[in-house]
Amino acid sequence: MSEKTDHEESVSRDEAADLLQELAREVRGEGPADIHVGNKMLALNPSSVLEYGVEVEERSPMIGGDHEKITVTLKWEVEDEA
Numbered sequence: 001m002s003e004k005t006d007h008e009e010s011v012s013r014d015e016a017a018d019l020l021q022e023l024a025r026e027v028r029g030e031g032p033a034d035i036h037v038g039n040k041m042l043a044l045n046p047s048s049v050l051e052y053g054v055e056v057e058e059r060s061p062m063i064g065g066d067h068e069k070i071t072v073t074l075k076w077e078v079e080d081e082a
Contacts, residue, residue, distance in 0.1 A: 005037045047076040050076045051073070052074060
């Protein structure tokens with residue numbers, strides 16, 4: 001079964017940095033990570049080894065202004081609890 005929760009909002013650069021730092025604090029260390037997604041709290045269980053990816057997209061569309069986008073991906077296998 002697959003379940004997806006997503007959220008987008010406009011924030012300042014400082015607010016974006018604060019949100020990334022909060023995510024980093026939760027991922028760091030051991031045990032569950034409480035991740036805020038909009039007004040929802042998700043308890044995730046990162047393993048000790050994660051797949052990490054960064055994708056940068058730079059677009060110059062024919063209509064509208066230029067856009068840049070960074071997507072950071074963290075992925076892991078959920079370990080069975082003993």
